[in-house]
Amino acid sequence: MDRDTKRLARVFKALSHPNRLQLFLNLLDESKLDLARGRTHDCFLVKLLGDLDIGAPTVSHHVKELADAGLIDTERDGKQLICSVRPEVIRELRELFAAAGK
Amino acid sequence: MDRDTKRLARVFKALSHPNRLQLFLNLLDESKLDLARGRTHDCFLVKLLGDLDIGAPTVSHHVKELADAGLIDTERDGKQLICSVRPEVIRELRELFAAAGK
DNA sequence: CAAACACTTCGATACTTGTCACATCGTAGC
DNA sequence: GCTACGATGTGACAAGTATCGAAGTGTTTG
Numbered sequence: 001m002d003r004d005t006k007r008l009a010r011v012f013k014a015l016s017h018p019n020r021l022q023l024f025l026n027l028l029d030e031s032k033l034d035l036a037r038g039r040t041h042d043c044f045l046v047k048l049l050g051d052l053d054i055g056a057p058t059v060s061h062h063v064k065e066l067a068d069a070g071l072i073d074t075e076r077d078g079k080q081l082i083c084s085v086r087p088e089v090i091r092e093l094r095e096l097f098a099a100a101g102k
Numbered sequence: 103m104d105r106d107t108k109r110l111a112r113v114f115k116a117l118s119h120p121n122r123l124q125l126f127l128n129l130l131d132e133s134k135l136d137l138a139r140g141r142t143h144d145c146f147l148v149k150l151l152g153d154l155d156i157g158a159p160t161v162s163h164h165v166k167e168l169a170d171a172g173l174i175d176t177e178r179d180g181k182q183l184i185c186s187v188r189p190e191v192i193r194e195l196r197e198l199f200a201a202a203g204k
Numbered sequence: 205c206a207a208a209c210a211c212t213t214c215g216a217t218a219c220t221t222g223t224c225a226c227a228t229c230g231t232a233g234c
Numbered sequence: 235g236c237t238a239c240g241a242t243g244t245g246a247c248a249a250g251t252a253t254c255g256a257a258g259t260g261t262t263t264g
Binding site for chain 1: 251253254256262
């Protein structure tokens with residue numbers, strides 16, 4: 001069992017829950033917009049909450065999982081938490097699925 | 103919460119456990135070889151077991167999860183179970199990560 | 205300073221899951 | 235038919251997890 005497999009499994013685990021995945025996809029969409037504008041993006045936790053019907057503690061927990069898995073970076077700005085997708089992981093995932101699938 | 107998000111989460115959940123991910127990656131590698139040879143590939147469950155240190159019932163369970171998530175197709179051939187990666191899902195995943203990541 | 209705000213930590217609970225040992229089923233070959 | 239073999243079903247158990255309410259931390263603003 002490769003160590004890389006374990007790390008990858010951790011990444012997928014972070015995306016394996018509907019609410020957490022939605023959180024991440026929201027962030028990913030924001031990032032796309034930003035890339036189009038040519039700058040990196042920041043997004044606050046409260047904003048990510050959006051239509052998800054879960055409390056703040058749960059969101060905090062999910063964000064931590066995403067960060068631990070290396071999918072996002074977080075940074076404090078005063079009261080608020082800034083989240084941004086890590087491009088390296090996206091690239092890695094794309095390459096993983098690039099070779100197959102005809 | 104989108105229905106598609108739930109389905110995607112299910113896909114990621116299927117890949118979220120090291121042993122199950124390894125199983126899938128083995129299959130994916132075999133598929134790559136096969137695509138290079140220009141034919142579809144079959145792989146038996148016993149073969150997938152390989153170096154993984156888990157019992158047959160557990161592998162059976164994992165294969166079922168992968169199939170339920172739509173990641174692989176299974177088919178019986180006499181005593182043996184034939185597994186093959188579903189190209190559509192690979193394509194879907196690739197496209198999901200295609201737009202971002204610079 | 206006090207109040208409001210954004211987020212985190214804690215403890216608890218209900219639920220899910222990976223794994224095994226054991227038993228079973230279905231097919232193939234003698 | 236009997237045996238061997240690959241795979242699946244069952245029941246159980248330990249470990250993990252998503253969620254919440256309540257309390258806590260640090261920051262901004264009045």
